[in-house]
Amino acid sequence: MSKRIAFAPLAAAIGLGFSLLAGCLVAPASAHAEGEIRIAEQFGIVYLLLNVVRDQQLIEKYGKQEGIEIKVDWTQLSGGAAVNDALLSGSIDIAGAGVGPLLTVWDRTRGKQNVKAVASLGNFPYYLLCNNPNVKTIADFTEQDRIAVPAVGVSVQSRFLQYAAAKQWGDKDFNRLDKYTLAVPHPDATAALIAGGTELTGHFSNPPFQDQALQNPNVHVVLNSYDVLGPNSPTVLFATEKFRDENPKTYKAFVEALTEAAEFAQKDRGAAVDTYLRVTKAKIDRATLLKIIDNPQIEFTVSPKNTYPLAEFLYRVGAIKNKPASWEDYFFQDAKPLQGS
Template sequence: MFSWTRRAALAAASAAALTFAGAGGASAEVSQVRISKGFGILYLPLIVMQDQKLLEARAQKAGLGDVKIDWLTLDGGNVINDAMMTGSLDFAGIGAPGFITLWSKAKGIPSAEVVGVSGMSATSLYLNTNKPEIKSLKDITAADKIAIPGIKTSLAAVVLEMMVAKEFGRENYAKLDPMTVGLAHPEGLVALTGGKTEITCHFTSPPFQYLELKNPKIHRVANSVDYLGRITLDVTFAPKKFVDANPKMTQAFLDALDDANALIAADKKKAAEIFARSSKVKVDVHEVQEMLEDPDTQFSATPNGVMQFAEFMSLAGSIKKKPDVWSDMFIPALRDRKGS
């Protein structure tokens, strides 16, 4: 059931690291870049960037020549952070909590420091269930199991804790943690809709939440937007030493992400088609387009509300170093934007 394991993900990243060992040098920027993305619509800007070869075009425009890009699919903050810290990635899309965790842990360690390159996406996360008796967070018991991509560090894990804090009081933020099970979103969908495993709930993102709700035995228990509002859920980040050594490539990446977001805003049908053909699960293009037109789903390189995560994680004790302002965590190129 748990086919996408942390070990398999790290093995894929390590193999890519061997492929790219020695790329670039002190006197020139890299000509090979390793980027990871995850599952679901939250990663649509990176999916569009890959499909439309937007980074290749921006790199050419910046005078960097023909850049080879290796794309990896990694899910769960702990897996992505491990890959970043072992030097297997140059840029990564990740849930904001996973990035903040690594930023705080590595702050002040030059060889390990990371920096945010951009915001990326915001949407609603649904807690769905296959048990009719579960109507709210208060109905979940010790007998239930909630599928999330990564325990404690994934986006879903932290957002769920923040919702629980609002429902039961901040001191009880970890009340549902013992019920969580690490499972990639595609597998969580199969487990929940199949109804033959221990999984009774799945806290997930588009398109998986919508696909689950097409099953008459599945219903929604909670929506993250009702608790937290429309805040940036996923960001991109990179090792600070990579960013410092490759300013043109970093700017090219940011520009390419802006290009991807502009395409999504201007042509949601095309963006839906790109997502559908890249998806790990079968999705209908028209349904994906409807998801993209949901006002709760937004794409922007400007971080919005990431300090909500930092404040919560600091009070919960999951990070020791808290940024004073959002821009402390991101590249200088974003500081003129109206982030939060």
Template sequence: MRLLSKLGMSTAICAALVSLGGLGSAQAAQEITITKQPSIIYLPALVMEKQGLIEKAAAKEGIADLKVDWRSFSSGGAATDALLSGNVQIVNSGLGNMLLLWDRTKGQVKGIATNSALPEELVTRDPKIHSLKDYGPKDKIAVPTVRVSTQALLLQLACEQVFGPDQWSKLDANTVQMGHPDATAMMANPAGEVSSHFGAPPYSYRELKTVPGAHVVIRSTDIIKGGLSQSTLFTTTKFADANPKIIQAVLTASQQAVDFIKAHTRESVAIYRELSGDKTSVDEVMDILAQPGMMDAYTLQPLGSMVFAKHMHKVGILKTMPASWKDYFLPASAALNGN
């Protein structure tokens, strides 16, 4: 999951932010497009898609025959581009992407709900490394995007805690940009120059299971107590204001999806494999979800978001420091009891 860096915004997006012309439609919608990503982190979205939960919830709100088109994106940046251009109405991406757009649009992009806070892990195969203090200048750590990805920011937060509040960038020079699949392949190569990977499930699970000597250095739940929400549904305030019943339908469907996952986990895994194309066996995915903290992490409650926002503001990614998590979530989401 990568964040749009403040230096990486396209000319088209900057123009949209100036004119605000791309931020949704003021008319009530009969058809919406929602983005999704192929990861176990986004399992609730896949359950909503397969079971038509948003359409069913919308019908109960009085919107008959709502059409929901789920469109796959490989990165959060591409999805947020599509939101700003008006090509999609709701994005399901990382919390950091939503916070950045909330900031850049001066509050005209806000969250609807989160639906997972699965723990992420810094894994290494280097036998001499057991804490952040053991990293030397030549020890490389793979992250999806240096400095601005969720994992890179979590590493900065961890450095603050271990080395002191002014040492958040201490290990930035150790990080190298590498997608999760490539990083996992590098971890499996004993001669690979990158011996650590701050990854998301299922990649960290596979590394711990298959890479000789692989072990956890630190977990996201160690860094942010209670966990950090990742999969986040967000939209423009213009769309939300024009479509309050759709927003409520998304909230209802999200809760139904989370409840279904917890009550019917194996069936949910089958849905995940069907819609994501992941060839991992049902039993292996079930084993991943059986790891500590995994099932409880499927929740609509925004977790750890203010800690994350505070750090993003400290390092200059956010220009505005929110006073509360409710600043960047819709009023309809106020009952989620976030933090």
């Protein structure tokens, strides 16, 4: 019989930083006036641009240029479902999550709250990892395996897995592997995968967690998201049309801050690493982290790349009801329009 996983103590024991507020603990809030912004991020280097924005107080900087003092509130959640719930309940203004959760909430709110993406957080390969030596491809997973994802069926990792399953077995079986997935935050899933001896044998991860896990010789890559979709922007920031329209100065300050953060991180990755370590207090060696983000497949940019194939796929298999004509349907186009795909 497989062992159950005591996730949080295990993560703490091997030095993986973990701070989590469950979606139900984010108290609903009423609409607020211009000059306040509440941002929800998740875990990993994919959120580094937000770390830079926070560390350098860039939203506050650009707010002053607009003539307002901006109060910024930061929240950390795990999983697209929790993030979407927080956004729709009015608990946050800017949601950080994968393209999968974005497309779900865009589809759900079309003609109502009209949630759309503000920007990408960059291009990153995500790895499906496994510590079961018998699993070489996704076709090798069995009832004995469990795969950790941030949110079952909704997270971008879940959607990548479904996309890969559809390529393997056809669209009708796109959700064939969903029954093997569990919702587990990245730090805990990483700890469980490294430790072994539990029911969790797989983890669709992101950097730096996937790189930390791969330091264990028992862990190997089963699937690289770039091999499925090509280089792409897996994680984005999104907001409601109401927040954007009613807080134009605050929204503009946020966009300008994010753009400066992307330029900073792309130009000086050493300084970006220092920022990540300072803000997240992650227990990871600086040289190791720098090696991770020096990967030429990683790019820090606010312009989305190659998101539309996933949108087309989700419509094709019935996961979303509305088919976007292009990526521009689910991204806001501001004064400086994004150049994406």
